[in-house]
Amino acid sequence: MDDTTPLKSPGPDGSGTPGDAPDETPGNAPGSVELLSLHKAFNKFTAVHPLDLEIPAGSFFALLGASGCGKTTTLRMIAGLEKPTSGRVRLGGEDITALPPHKRPVNTVFQSYALFPHLTVAENVAFGLRRKGRKDVAGPVKEMLGLVQLGHLSDRKPAQLSGGQQQRVALARALINRPQVLLLDEPLGALDLKLRRQMQLELKRIQTEVGITFVHVTHDQEEAMTMADTIAVMNDGMIEQLGSPEELYESPRTAFVANFLGQSNLLPARVTGRRGGHLQLDVFGGRMTLPAERSTATRDTFVMGIRPEKITMAEAGSDDEIRAVSAGRNRMPGIVTEAGFIGVSTEYRVRTHQGPELVVFAQNRDDYRPRVGDPVLLHWDPKHGFGLDTADTADAAEASPATAEAPAEEPAPEPLR
Numbered sequence: 001m002d003d004t005t006p007l008k009s010p011g012p013d014g015s016g017t018p019g020d021a022p023d024e025t026p027g028n029a030p031g032s033v034e035l036l037s038l039h040k041a042f043n044k045f046t047a048v049h050p051l052d053l054e055i056p057a058g059s060f061f062a063l064l065g066a067s068g069c070g071k072t073t074t075l076r077m078i079a080g081l082e083k084p085t086s087g088r089v090r091l092g093g094e095d096i097t098a099l100p101p102h103k104r105p106v107n108t109v110f111q112s113y114a115l116f117p118h119l120t121v122a123e124n125v126a127f128g129l130r131r132k133g134r135k136d137v138a139g140p141v142k143e144m145l146g147l148v149q150l151g152h153l154s155d156r157k158p159a160q161l162s163g164g165q166q167q168r169v170a171l172a173r174a175l176i177n178r179p180q181v182l183l184l185d186e187p188l189g190a191l192d193l194k195l196r197r198q199m200q201l202e203l204k205r206i207q208t209e210v211g212i213t214f215v216h217v218t219h220d221q222e223e224a225m226t227m228a229d230t231i232a233v234m235n236d237g238m239i240e241q242l243g244s245p246e247e248l249y250e251s252p253r254t255a256f257v258a259n260f261l262g263q264s265n266l267l268p269a270r271v272t273g274r275r276g277g278h279l280q281l282d283v284f285g286g287r288m289t290l291p292a293e294r295s296t297a298t299r300d301t302f303v304m305g306i307r308p309e310k311i312t313m314a315e316a317g318s319d320d321e322i323r324a325v326s327a328g329r330n331r332m333p334g335i336v337t338e339a340g341f342i343g344v345s346t347e348y349r350v351r352t353h354q355g356p357e358l359v360v361f362a363q364n365r366d367d368y369r370p371r372v373g374d375p376v377l378l379h380w381d382p383k384h385g386f387g388l389d390t391a392d393t394a395d396a397a398e399a400s401p402a403t404a405e406a407p408a409e410e411p412a413p414e415p416l417r
Helices: 071-079 121-131 138-147 163-176 194-209 219-229 243-249 256-261 319-328
Strands: 033-042 047-055 059-066 086-091 106-110 182-186 213-218 230-235 238-243 265-275 276-281 286-291 301-306 312-315 328-342 345-352 357-363 374-380 386-387
Touching: 033 071, 047 086, 047 238, 059 071, 059 286, 071 106, 071 182, 071 213, 071 328, 086 182, 086 328, 121 138, 121 163, 138 163, 138 194, 138 256, 163 182, 194 219, 213 219, 219 243, 230 243, 230 256, 238 256, 256 265, 256 301, 265 286, 276 386, 286 328, 312 319, 328 357, 345 374
Parallel strands: 059 213, 059 230, 106 182, 182 213
Antiparallel strands: 033 047, 033 086, 230 238, 265 276, 265 301, 276 286, 301 386, 312 374, 328 345, 328 374, 345 357
């Protein structure tokens, strides 16, 4: 994509694809967000490289990446808590770059909910309205507490609430003034795993009901994929790939995305021919195929990726092996070196005869379950693979160093409205 072309997120209904022009004038709908060559540097460190991005009104958008990738800095520039080095922020077609935080039609929910301990739940939610001089707050407060399903706890103090309930109060307080955009900065990070998963579904339900644009920052891939209509994967201050959760997972365009969203086995491959829309490949001396449309590689030498759950294991020499060969599936023989039970599936590591060790996820059913040391045949449908250029083959866990996005001081909460 040309550097001057804004990345465009599909609409909240999933229509369109990144790069498609919206039906209405771009960026003019209330709640739409445009970042135009937005750039932030701290002395010699560039936190966010010049970024062009369009987020449609009413969508649930996620900025996903590891620590130091620039996602929080980007969010803070939208909120007005961080001044851009250059570039502009537009909201609903209006340039808000120079506006202070309290004059922007946005609100922010932080990981620390910053509830007033001496006020009740209802008084916390009403705080923004009262600061605006509103006296008839009972109706809006009741509506918001109903939305987050806390009406029965309106008289309690924050200390009497669970972490998930406090998070809902903070959300209701942020939504009561009907901002055009709600910014969420790792809002579920302080919750335990079970509650976090429950709140993911709650946030998605609330966003659907209110129809407000949500821009969510997280390092948690599951969180982003569960809630967001569109995800921008960030790395080193830039967007690696933009798309729906399914598109990013099934068709990653870089090895960083392939490994940051889930796991991928990456195998060096060389094109030896083309036949019927398929690439004929040499992989460690063995023959494999890959649909040409599943490869974004620009050269005949690249890496072929395959997700662990797409691989089937068969007992070596069994009828399953014969069927895999006759079905034209890609295959690699090997020996099981590790097997770890993780509940819904078992994670296997298989040392292939050609050398590389592959990860395989197998559902825990009553069928074939190999043991460590057993010879197996790994096989998969060629259409489940993907081809990537070799220029970016670093593992996602190491590709994004945990460097600071901004100075170390704790960001001050946005003034409540």
